[in-house]
Amino acid sequence: MARTITMEVLRYRPEQDAGPVFQTYEVPFTDDMSVLQGLLHIKDELDETLSFRWSCRMAICGSCGMMINGKPALSCKTFLRDLAPGPVRIEALNHFPIERDLVVVMEDFIDKLERIQPYIIPKEPRTLEQGEYLQTPAQLEKYEQFSSCINCLLCYAACPQYGLNPDFVGPGALALLHRYNADSRDGGAAQRMELVAAEEGVFNCTAVGYCSEVCPKHVDPANAVNQNKTTAAADYFLGFLKPKGSRT
Amino acid sequence: MGDDAMSRPLKRSNAPIFWGLFGAGGMLAALLGPMLVFITGIAAPLGFILAPDAMSYANMMAFTGHWLGKAFVFAIVPLFLWHAGHRVFHSLHDVGIHAGMVARLVCYGGALLGTLIVAWALLLIGF
Amino acid sequence: MSKRRPYVRPMAGWWRKNPFFVEYMIHEGSALFVAAYGVVLLVGLVCLAQGEAAWNGWLAAMKHPLALLFHLAVLAMISYHSWSWFKIMPKTMPPLVIGGKRVAPAMITGAGLAATVVASLILLGLVWGMTR
Amino acid sequence: MEVYEADVVIVGAGGAGLRAAIAVAESDPALKIALVSKVYPMRSHTVAAEGGSAGVVQSHDSFEHHFNDTVSGGDWLCEQDVVDYFVAQCPEEMVQLEHWGCPWSRKPDGHVNVRAFGGMRIERTWFAADKTGFHMLHTLFQTSIKYPSIKRFDEYFCADLIVEDGRAQGVAVIEIASGEFTLIEAGAVIFATGGAGRVFRENTNGGIVTGDGMALAYRHGVPLRDMEFVQYHPTCMPGTGLLFTEACRGEGGFLLNKDGYRYLQDYGLGPAEPEPRNKAMELGPRDRLSQAFWHEQQKGRTIDGPQGAVVHLDLRHLGEKRLRERLPQIYELAEEFLGVDPALTPIPVRPAVHYTMGGILVDGRCASPLPGLYAAGECSSVGIHGANRLGSNSLAELCVFGKVAGLEAAAFAKSATRRDSATLLKQAQKVEQDARALLTRTDGTERIAQLRREMATTMESGCGIYRLADTMQAACDTLDELRQRFRNVGIQDKSSVWNNNWLLTIELGFQLDVAQAMACSALNRKESRGAHQRLDGFEQRDDEHFLKHSLAHYDGAGPPRIGYGDVKITHSRPAVRAYGAAGEKAEKLAKEAGNG
Numbered sequence A: 001m002a003r004t005i006t007m008e009v010l011r012y013r014p015e016q017d018a019g020p021v022f023q024t025y026e027v028p029f030t031d032d033m034s035v036l037q038g039l040l041h042i043k044d045e046l047d048e049t050l051s052f053r054w055s056c057r058m059a060i061c062g063s064c065g066m067m068i069n070g071k072p073a074l075s076c077k078t079f080l081r082d083l084a085p086g087p088v089r090i091e092a093l094n095h096f097p098i099e100r101d102l103v104v105v106m107e108d109f110i111d112k113l114e115r116i117q118p119y120i121i122p123k124e125p126r127t128l129e130q131g132e133y134l135q136t137p138a139q140l141e142k143y144e145q146f147s148s149c150i151n152c153l154l155c156y157a158a159c160p161q162y163g164l165n166p167d168f169v170g171p172g173a174l175a176l177l178h179r180y181n182a183d184s185r186d187g188g189a190a191q192r193m194e195l196v197a198a199e200e201g202v203f204n205c206t207a208v209g210y211c212s213e214v215c216p217k218h219v220d221p222a223n224a225v226n227q228n229k230t231t232a233a234a235d236y237f238l239g240f241l242k243p244k245g246s247r248t
Numbered sequence B: 001m002g003d004d005a006m007s008r009p010l011k012r013s014n015a016p017i018f019w020g021l022f023g024a025g026g027m028l029a030a031l032l033g034p035m036l037v038f039i040t041g042i043a044a045p046l047g048f049i050l051a052p053d054a055m056s057y058a059n060m061m062a063f064t065g066h067w068l069g070k071a072f073v074f075a076i077v078p079l080f081l082w083h084a085g086h087r088v089f090h091s092l093h094d095v096g097i098h099a100g101m102v103a104r105l106v107c108y109g110g111a112l113l114g115t116l117i118v119a120w121a122l123l124l125i126g127f
Numbered sequence C: 001m002s003k004r005r006p007y008v009r010p011m012a013g014w015w016r017k018n019p020f021f022v023e024y025m026i027h028e029g030s031a032l033f034v035a036a037y038g039v040v041l042l043v044g045l046v047c048l049a050q051g052e053a054a055w056n057g058w059l060a061a062m063k064h065p066l067a068l069l070f071h072l073a074v075l076a077m078i079s080y081h082s083w084s085w086f087k088i089m090p091k092t093m094p095p096l097v098i099g100g101k102r103v104a105p106a107m108i109t110g111a112g113l114a115a116t117v118v119a120s121l122i123l124l125g126l127v128w129g130m131t132r
Numbered sequence D: 001m002e003v004y005e006a007d008v009v010i011v012g013a014g015g016a017g018l019r020a021a022i023a024v025a026e027s028d029p030a031l032k033i034a035l036v037s038k039v040y041p042m043r044s045h046t047v048a049a050e051g052g053s054a055g056v057v058q059s060h061d062s063f064e065h066h067f068n069d070t071v072s073g074g075d076w077l078c079e080q081d082v083v084d085y086f087v088a089q090c091p092e093e094m095v096q097l098e099h100w101g102c103p104w105s106r107k108p109d110g111h112v113n114v115r116a117f118g119g120m121r122i123e124r125t126w127f128a129a130d131k132t133g134f135h136m137l138h139t140l141f142q143t144s145i146k147y148p149s150i151k152r153f154d155e156y157f158c159a160d161l162i163v164e165d166g167r168a169q170g171v172a173v174i175e176i177a178s179g180e181f182t183l184i185e186a187g188a189v190i191f192a193t194g195g196a197g198r199v200f201r202e203n204t205n206g207g208i209v210t211g212d213g214m215a216l217a218y219r220h221g222v223p224l225r226d227m228e229f230v231q232y233h234p235t236c237m238p239g240t241g242l243l244f245t246e247a248c249r250g251e252g253g254f255l256l257n258k259d260g261y262r263y264l265q266d267y268g269l270g271p272a273e274p275e276p277r278n279k280a281m282e283l284g285p286r287d288r289l290s291q292a293f294w295h296e297q298q299k300g301r302t303i304d305g306p307q308g309a310v311v312h313l314d315l316r317h318l319g320e321k322r323l324r325e326r327l328p329q330i331y332e333l334a335e336e337f338l339g340v341d342p343a344l345t346p347i348p349v350r351p352a353v354h355y356t357m358g359g360i361l362v363d364g365r366c367a368s369p370l371p372g373l374y375a376a377g378e379c380s381s382v383g384i385h386g387a388n389r390l391g392s393n394s395l396a397e398l399c400v401f402g403k404v405a406g407l408e409a410a411a412f413a414k415s416a417t418r419r420d421s422a423t424l425l426k427q428a429q430k431v432e433q434d435a436r437a438l439l440t441r442t443d444g445t446e447r448i449a450q451l452r453r454e455m456a457t458t459m460e461s462g463c464g465i466y467r468l469a470d471t472m473q474a475a476c477d478t479l480d481e482l483r484q485r486f487r488n489v490g491i492q493d494k495s496s497v498w499n500n501n502w503l504l505t506i507e508l509g510f511q512l513d514v515a516q517a518m519a520c521s522a523l524n525r526k527e528s529r530g531a532h533q534r535l536d537g538f539e540q541r542d543d544e545h546f547l548k549h550s551l552a553h554y555d556g557a558g559p560p561r562i563g564y565g566d567v568k569i570t571h572s573r574p575a576v577r578a579y580g581a582a583g584e585k586a587e588k589l590a591k592e593a594g595n596g
């Protein structure tokens, strides 16, 4: 019961710290406690000033991603029992600017999400009176996995190519882009190709594959990115065959 | 929010050319690489499994003299170089050497030079 | 006035900080061996084009113990390349569905490695047959 | 202070807020929409909803059935005209989501599939595996990106509503990243800030579910309606309160006591049959199931776990394959959080607070009594849930009434007279001053963690599954005292950048107000109805005195004034709420009486 674990938390308070520093806390823990619960204990009992994002506690809202012992993970889904005897090292997600403590600036991702046109561009328009589009379970399966992305950004923290070149659209957003392309209701693939094939697009990926390794929702973003390399390459070479001007 | 992002012009990447060559070379290297190394670097020089004169001048001229042999050599050597050049170029970037044009010239230029030399040699050997 | 001052962490040495990345760098490093081997073949080809004497010189060099050692290293790294190439393969292709069931990634990797074995045996057989 | 001029400002970017934003954008692209949320939209708690969303689709189903299930499920405390409108709109809204890309689970022929849900007579719950809320939220969020007129204020915290001239005219918000204030002026304001479940200790809600919008509207004189009705969900994880969706039971799960007995048959929900039957046994309504747990615990037939008494949710007979396919998230939750493989071992569960039926008083068009203020979603009380919400009605509500709120607010904003920006700014500056004073004061001694803990435990003991006058009274008194102590609260963190210590303090202020409205409304309702069950001489429903909505009016530092309002009954007279075999018999009798 009375077990404790040492949590070394990376702190950065822009108004007082020149750069990030580790601060150590002793946290009592039980077997069912997640890293998030450990942090909440710190905030409630030891240090009110520690800032971090969280909400659902059940690995679905995507807020609580952080580096835990050097690996990107959801803190609500990582258990202290598995990290004992510790110490546990907690840092803000890699590759993003630290706003403060464990909170990163994620505007860049939102910006990218907006650029992938993450909505159905109907292949055939349909009115509400006509009812739903038919979509067989097999058609659903083609994109379902890529639609389970919770935008937790772990894959971005895992991807060195994003770290090296933040212009890269990155695994998570490309997985979502692919989700729409692969949806039988959608006809927007050609429109989205511009971004896929751009200098910011899929060819920044060197198939490191760590993105898929850390993804808590088995989205397999590496697959989405690399499949689209083939598509983009095909589009590139076919482009030479098409009459000039027909390419948008 | 994001309005400027939406209107930022996109430049099409020319990577497909290099990526395609990289992929083809990688695939060849994966499928045939180990055995080729074994044959040319170990078995033939040692006369192990293969006859000691397996790579004799006559044999090799016959092989490279045939158009099929030429095609094989022209596929293997340049594609290995393109594969490696592309990877090395990215690895330089990975370790923080963003030499830009220089790196590009060394990696892809080297592969291109190698390709030209192979073509020249094969032509010299004749049919 | 906003007091925001986001801190950007440096990337230097990133690949040393995680075993996964170390492994990635090793398989990227295999390209150096592929390149070296490509150059060896290229030199051989040039020698061949220059005539018998040059070719025999190249052949002799290939028999040097250091050359043999070098080729052993190349063999190891290129084999590693084959393995990692096919390990990533499932990630690079659309899901393969056979008989209504999705083929497991390990199956695809296995199939790739099997193809390597088959191709290698054919190659060896051909060379053996042609040079007997 | 920065000023942003919008036509409509929406606070909350969960399901309801996003649906409202899209409705405004579609109604008139010229309208400027400000969409404010204290978290990035996809973090909103709608994301956690698992089971599904209601909408009549099957040919043997009808709006009438959905109406009857909803009204009887709500123990007749529903606005029947609003329920009529609601059930008629649900299917269209579900189809609309489908067109926007929601990955609804399908039948082999490609049509959308529906599943059974507690208290629903016929299968009409649309679902996307067991991540329905997640998929709905992401679909709405991503679709909203399509509309350039929606300007999002992500991670902006709404500190107050700006009321001028007796009309809601904007909000004062804090940019969390910088701690800077912005005044958002608008012709109309929509609150879609979600529920308040976090005022209780063990609950299924996310950390952000703190009743902010409810408290703000309340402080500005809008009554909170039916706040005593707080839903306990019967199948939650002990300790954390995390939810195992009702769909577990819809798929055929059993609830077992310590003897492995399906105890629900002892509480008028039987007979126990191997296959799930709608509105019977495990598919009874949540209030009944949670109450049955309480009784089992009294009888000593629950199982003692490290986190208190539990019963077993048994899914083993469904088999691993089906569980992985239909309830994948549940499978993972059980494995990771509890170390239980549901295909092999029953899952320990207990009831936890889940949903706030009550909320900001609005009419059937989402308009509150304060002109210019609209509300939708869990923060509102539009009148469809009554004394107990049926599972899957809430997600549908977000869409149906999110849209209504959007359209009504848009119309109101267009006809609104010009505003006097200078006075609005002055008000916003006052809001900023007060909030900064809270931050900068150095003499505060009370700690928010402590106050929050005391609030949550007192709510749990006073407003639990069963309620007694003295514990409710004690809760009211404690809350009164906590509100006093809150005035002496001190914040350690004095910084500006991402100071959530500060925002949590403001939130706690909201929570205390809402908690007090709940406890006082509960104390005053001297009957048992739906989720409000008493054991102190008021065990029966009392239609004569309490077929009424309670209305909590804010009264400054003191406890709220509790008043009552009429319930709109159109064609369903209050009757006995029966489930299981008894329910079927009652329904048959009613039908015969109607025919004869």
Ligand SMILES: Cc1cc2nc3c(=O)[nH]c(=O)nc-3n(C[C@H](O)[C@H](O)[C@H](O)COP(=O)(O)OP(=O)(O)OC[C@H]3O[C@@H](n4cnc5c(N)ncnc54)[C@H](O)[C@@H]3O)c2cc1C
Binding pocket: D011, D012, D013, D014, D015, D016, D017, D036, D037, D038, D039, D041, D044, D045, D046, D047, D048, D049, D050, D051, D052, D053, D054, D132, D133, D156, D157, D158, D159, D192, D193, D194, D195, D204, D205, D206, D208, D209, D212, D213, D243, D245, D354, D355, D376, D377, D378, D379, D391, D392, D393, D394, D395, D396, D398
């Ligand atoms: C675990 C769980 C499972 C559920 N399952 C189902 C189900 O299967 N079927 C069903 O019908 N219902 C279900 N429900 C209920 C349903 O999900 C909720 O009632 C509904 O999602 C609430 O949506 P909302 O849009 O009203 O609020 P939310 O989604 O909670 O959104 C609230 C929004 O308001 C914002 N906000 C709040 N306060 C402020 C502030 N001060 N400043 C700025 N922004 C603010 C938040 O940032 C957020 O964007 C479930 C609920 C839970 C907890």
Ligand code: SF4
Binding pocket: A148, A149, A150, A151, A152, A153, A154, A155, A156, A171, A172, A175, A211, A214, A215, A216, A217, A218, A219, A220, A221
């Ligand atoms: S792809 Fe996976 S890791 Fe990346 S943001 Fe989505 S859920 Fe997170």
Ligand code: F3S
Binding pocket: A158, A159, A160, A161, A162, A170, A171, A204, A205, A206, A207, A208, A209, A210, A211, A212, A221, A222, A225
């Ligand atoms: S880690 Fe990055 S490099 Fe590619 S495979 Fe994943 S996006």
Ligand code: FES
Binding pocket: A054, A055, A056, A057, A058, A059, A060, A061, A062, A063, A064, A065, A074, A075, A076, A077
């Ligand atoms: S708190 Fe929501 S994902 Fe961890």
